Amino acid sequence: MRLIPRQARTDWLIVLVAATLPRMLAYFTLPLIITNDGVGYLAWGETIASGQWPDLPVERVPGYPIFLAGAFDVFGTSAHAIVLAQSLLGVCSALLAWRIAGRTSGRYAGLLAGLAIAFEPWLFAFEHYALSESLTLFLVLAACAASLGYAQSRGLVLGAFVAGVCIIAAVLTRPAMLAWVPFIGLACVVGAPSPKRAVAPALAYTVGVMVSLTPWLAYNKTRDVNGIVQTDGLALWGGLARTQLLSEHFDLPVDAKPKASALFQDHPPSESEVLGFYNAIGHLPGVDRAGLLNGWASTSINENPSGYARAVVHAALWQSNAMLPSSPYKHDELRWQMRRLGRDGVADGQDAPNFQVSGDKHIPDHFRDRAPIGPQAWLYRVWPIGMARNFVHPILGLASFACVFLLVRRRKYAAAALLLGSFALVAGHALLLQPFPRYSMTAWALWWCGLAMLIPPRKPDAEPETDPF
Numbered sequence: 317m318r319l320i321p322r323q324a325r326t327d328w329l330i331v332l333v334a335a336t337l338p339r340m341l342a343y344f345t346l347p348l349i350i351t352n353d354g355v356g357y358l359a360w361g362e363t364i365a366s367g368q369w370p371d372l373p374v375e376r377v378p379g380y381p382i383f384l385a386g387a388f389d390v391f392g393t394s395a396h397a398i399v400l401a402q403s404l405l406g407v408c409s410a411l412l413a414w415r416i417a418g419r420t421s422g423r424y425a426g427l428l429a430g431l432a433i434a435f436e437p438w439l440f441a442f443e444h445y446a447l448s449e450s451l452t453l454f455l456v457l458a459a460c461a462a463s464l465g466y467a468q469s470r471g472l473v474l475g476a477f478v479a480g481v482c483i484i485a486a487v488l489t490r491p492a493m494l495a496w497v498p499f500i501g502l503a504c505v506v507g508a509p510s511p512k513r514a515v516a517p518a519l520a521y522t523v524g525v526m527v528s529l530t531p532w533l534a535y536n537k538t539r540d541v542n543g544i545v546q547t548d549g550l551a552l553w554g555g556l557a558r559t560q561l562l563s564e565h566f567d568l569p570v571d572a573k574p575k576a577s578a579l580f581q582d583h584p585p586s587e588s589e590v591l592g593f594y595n596a597i598g599h600l601p602g603v604d605r606a607g608l609l610n611g612w613a614s615t616s617i618n619e620n621p622s623g624y625a626r627a628v629v630h631a632a633l634w635q636s637n638a639m640l641p642s643s644p645y646k647h648d649e650l651r652w653q654m655r656r657l658g659r660d661g662v663a664d665g666q667d668a669p670n671f672q673v674s675g676d677k678h679i680p681d682h683f684r685d686r687a688p689i690g691p692q693a694w695l696y697r698v699w700p701i702g703m704a705r706n707f708v709h710p711i712l713g714l715a716s717f718a719c720v721f722l723l724v725r726r727r728k729y730a731a732a733a734l735l736l737g738s739f740a741l742v743a744g745h746a747l748l749l750q751p752f753p754r755y756s757m758t759a760w761a762l763w764w765c766g767l768a769m770l771i772p773p774r775k776p777d778a779e780p781e782t783d784p785f
Contacts, residue, residue: 327423328411331430335410338435338692339403339443345690346444347670348395348683349656354446355677361385362393362680374539374546378532379455379489380448395446395670395685402443405454409761410434412457417765419464420723420731422773429768433761438637441654441696442754448489449757455486456496456758460734463503465517476504476517480524488532491544492755495744497525499737507730549609550594555749556616557590559627559644563616571600572608584645624749632746635756636710639703645751651702653754658697660687703753709760713742716766723769731769738762 350358360370361384372378384398391397413433418426433439442449459482465475483500486493504521508514532544556562557579568576575596578589598605617624630643637650660669669687671679688697716735723732738759745755 323423324418327418327427327430328414330427331410331414331434332407334431335407335434338440339406341690342440342444342692343396343399343403346399346657346688346692346696347685348399348444348446349653349661349670349672350395350446350679350683351672352674352677355673355679357381357384357446357448358679358683361388365389365393374536374541375548377488377491377545379485380451383451383489384446393682395683398446399444402450405450406440406443407434409439409450409454409457412454412461413761413765415461416457416464416731416734416762417768419461420728420765420773421769421771425768425771425773428771429765432764432768436760436764437654437696437699437701438650439757439761441657442757444657445653449754452486452490452493453758453761455482455489456493457761459483459486459496459500460503460762463500463507463521463734464730465504465507472508472513473516473520476520477524479504480521480526481528484525484528486758487529487544490755492741492744493758494544495741496737496758499733499740501525503730503733503737506733548606549613551748551750553609553613554590554594555627555631555751556613556624557593558584558751559623559630559749560584561616561620561623561627561749562612563619565619566612566615568612569600569603569608572597572603587647627749628746631749631751632742633710634703634751634753635742635745635759636713637703637706637708637753637756637760638710647751648702648704649751650753651700651704654696654699654701658688658693658695662687709763712760712763712767713739715770716763719766719770726773728769735762735766738766 356376357380360372360378360381363370364378364381364385365388370381372381383401387397387401391400410430410433414426414430417429439450439453459479462475462479462482465472479500483493483496487497501518501521504517505514508517529544536543553562560580562579564580572593575593579585579593594605594609597603597608627644630640630645633640634643634645639645639648656672661671662669664672666672667679668684670683670685673679716738720732720735723729723735741759742756
């Protein structure tokens with residue numbers, strides 16, 4: 317068996333060291349931030365680690381709690397265990413980006429993509445949150461890397477199977493990753509060296525998907541949930557509420573009308589007002605919340621289709637981590653999350669430096685963490701970074717869109733399919749008017765790869781005799 321070329325080993329080591337060093341510093345200087353959602357994840361993770369199965373809400377999936385349980389088993393039950401596990405995911409994500417771009421466009425493309433993910437401050441920040449973003453990013457990149465396969469070996473079929481398993485693991489961590497499923501499958505098929513050899517990876521990918529997804533679907537069936545999660549229309553309705561596009565003429569139940577008044581002010585409603593109405597109608601007797609929200613959303617769009625279309629364009633920019641001055645939504649959640657990483661929560665009235673929860677939520681003492689210190693904490697605290705001032709990712713998106721055509725011209729169809737998947741993810745969230753840019757973080761990572769893949773390979777028509785990536 318041939319060894320990996322020395323050049324590839326050197327590049328792999330460069331990306332590994334570049335990704336590891338800032339994470340080592342962060343492990344000792346930045347805390348794990350625990351938010352409202354994180355409280356539930358931690359409790360479910362501890363339950364799984366104890367050998368029991370938690371009572372997961374029907375709108376949740378098990379991927380991240382299972383990951384936390386694994387981290388607790390290996391590193392102990394603490395905030396440091398989660399930071400360490402997610403930092404390892406961050407290093408692996410950088411190496412996967414190196415492989416994706418390098419496999420497609422050669423050495424320099426791989427180095428650029430790997431180093432970009434190693435130092436990306438937006439992606440890096442979530443390695444210090446008890447949230448599912450870092451795990452989701454790793455699983456999507458793993459699926460993308462596996463889908464590229466090995467055109468001259470049996471790894472073509474194995475890679476397709478692994479891609480199917482990884483992308484469903486991502487879906488079971490964040491259901492919106494379903495947008496990637498057809499495009500990663502397409503990459504497995506079009507990456508084959510001939511139509512005849514495309515059948516086997518297509519079947520392998522399908523098997524990987526079904527083997528990974530079927531047990532969860534079967535479990536959900538036992539609790540009368542049809543599908544991966546049970547939703548009630550909050551996403552689209554919430555997007556319309558935040559952008560002040562809800563119809564004032566929709567026939568609300570009498571008991572719900574006073575609770576809706578906060579949604580019709582001169583300014584866009586806050587998150588607490590949107591979720592306040594949502595939670596309130598869930599307790600009204602005789603009110604079908606799902607039917608009400610879906611009906612209200614449909615009426616609102618039909619009443620103002622042009623307003624909805626304009627909001628979709630703005631939402632596409634939000635998902636691309638940028639905001640126009642005319643944006644109907646002003647709250648920059650990601651900027652707040654990044655700045656929060658550098659602050660001491662005790663100064664904000666929290667019980668511990670790393671807590672950021674509301675209400676009377678209980679967090680065990682072993683998840684308390686120290687206050688942030690050092691240069692990374694200072695950087696996150698003072699750097700005015702976020703949607704309103706960030707045009708990095710939209711530029712990456714445009715470069716990746718151009719890269720799709722270039723890759724087709726080079727006959728790198730698998731990589732082109734992966735980039736198309738990134739746009740499908742952003743478009744899906746934009747159609748739901750979702751303002752939270754972290755939902756599309758996996759697309760940003762592929763866009764760094766897309767930018768790198770614009771670099772022309774040194775021998776565009778020659779296939780390597782070995783697979784150095």
